[in-house]
Amino acid sequence: MEYKSNVRVVRVMCSGRIEPTFVLRAFTKGADGVLICGCHPGDCHYQEGNYRCLRRFLLLQKYIRQLGIETERLKLEWISASEGKQFAELVNSFTETITELGPSKIKETMKVLA
Numbered sequence: 001m002e003y004k005s006n007v008r009v010v011r012v013m014c015s016g017r018i019e020p021t022f023v024l025r026a027f028t029k030g031a032d033g034v035l036i037c038g039c040h041p042g043d044c045h046y047q048e049g050n051y052r053c054l055r056r057f058l059l060l061q062k063y064i065r066q067l068g069i070e071t072e073r074l075k076l077e078w079i080s081a082s083e084g085k086q087f088a089e090l091v092n093s094f095t096e097t098i099t100e101l102g103p104s105k106i107k108e109t110m111k112v113l114a
């Protein structure tokens with residue numbers, strides 16, 4: 001399966017391992033969008049990791065909105081390792097959304113806050 005070459009994949013053991021600082025760091029380092037993928041609800045190998053991820057995601061959305069960043073730049077989807085075609089389609093769709101939004105202004109915003 002192929003997806004856009006401007007995507008950088010950062011693998012973690014479980015979506016529950018994703019700290020909010022990982023996402024904020026990605027934005028401040030120049031990412032125009034962050035797509036978080038986790039196992040489908042009920043399928044987490046660590047029991048509740050994806051539920052933890054969902055709670056953090058909802059908080060992060062509020063936070064980035066307050067920073068003036070479009071919430072469309074942060075997306076959470078449940079997708080399993082066996083859904084390669086859907087993953088490629090999801091990544092390409094998200095990339096198109098981000099391309100339409102244009103470059104993120106979060107880097108400048110974070111400079112002002114620092």
Ligand code: FES
Binds near residue numbers: 016043046047049
């Ligand atoms: S192993 Fe926890 S979300 Fe996939």
